[in-house]
Amino acid sequence: MKKKICVVIASRANYGRVKSLLLKLKNRCKLQIILSASAILDRFGNIENQIRNDGFEINYKSYMIVEGQNPITMSKSTGLAIIELSSMFDSLKPDIVVTVADRYETLATAVAASYMNIAVAHIQGGEVSGSIDESVRHAITKLSHIHFPATQKSFNRLVKLGENKKNIFNVGCPSIDMIKNTNLSINKLTRDYNGTGYKINFNCPYVLVLQHAVTTEYGNGSFQVKETLKATKKLKMQVLWIWPNIDAGSDDISKELRIFKERNQGLKFGFYKNFYPEDYLRILNSAKCAIGNSSSFIREGSYLGVPSVNIGTRQSFREHGKNIVTVNYNNKSIYSAITKQLKIKKYKPEYIFGRGNAGNKIAEVLIKIKTRIQKNITF
Secondary structure (H helix, E strand, O other): OOOOEEEEEEHHHHHHHHHHHHHHHHHOOEEEEEEHEEEEEEHHHHOOHHHHHHOOEEEEEEOOOOOOOOHHHHHHHHHHHHHHHHHHHHOOOEEEEEEEEEHHHHHHHHHHHHHOOOEEEEEEOOOOOOOOOOHHHHHHHHHHEEEEEHHHHHHHHHHHHHHHHHEOOOOHHHHHHHOOOOOOHHOOOOOOOOEEEEEOOOOOOOEEEEEOOOOOHHOHHHHHHHHHHHHHHHOOOOOEEEOOOOOHHHHHHHHHHHHHHOOOOOOOOOEEOOOHHHHHHHHHHHHOOEEEEEEHHHHHHHHHOOOOOEOOOOOOOOOOOOOEEOOOOOOOHHHHHHHHHHOOOOOOOOOOOOOOOOHHHHHHHHHOOOOOOOOOOOO
């Protein structure tokens, strides 16, 4: 009987990170997919059609987000997610549940599955970053049975956290796989995306902006994004801005973006909710500079060599390549960093997060591994 492997996709970023893995697992196991949280909310770029168009079956959809985008609703959403996922796991009865990175939905997945004696496989554990994400990531590590860190340093941290080396596999980041297997020409965009504001001409120079709320700095989102808006407004080129994720404080950022768009309709600012994973890579690769605090600028950006300006503390202490310049929340500092990065066409590619074969490596382990639910600290 084929092993039942359940992958929980809770955000647009999740899908980009696991698509290569799903493709490798599709015909080798009984693949189960749960789509939940912001991944099925239209205002955050509902990715249900993307997943179905890619040939995958979705076993369950679950609405588990409490409105408000503040610390209270994040906590409540985590609790609701545990309840919802528990029922779905009970129905699907997977052998292994796969969860990704450091979001509160990821934590809920690990809690529900581990309490139900289901093996948890965690992708991207052991990394250092800012905000509450780092605490969540390490908590998930202690609830997980199989670990797929993306770098050697992350592997070493998992060992220091007391995880058994036999269950830790340094495979690289699955998102790099897609880069390796995608024609990155900007002329290969799969569809005409309907954003708001200025319609971006992808054949002319543009910068890419993606700035999320920092949950441990809740209440400061409006100020932080205003500084970035002031800096990018000075640029004499197109600005492609992607809407933030669902973390606490995102409503403040979204409000400022809407106000800015209405007050500056003559500027070449285009605002978009979401792109298909391959198209996002094409857009990132062709950007003259990537600006904000997305981990994609650090992961995919380092592999692609895209000049990037990292703003604030959301990615504090994360491993990164030479393509990253970090600045604080000051429009003058942001603008200065952007102008310097715009002088650089591309950085030399770096392979911090692997060379593009993580999905296959993870699939091989998941198919063959014999799991043991009882964990013991090993140091």
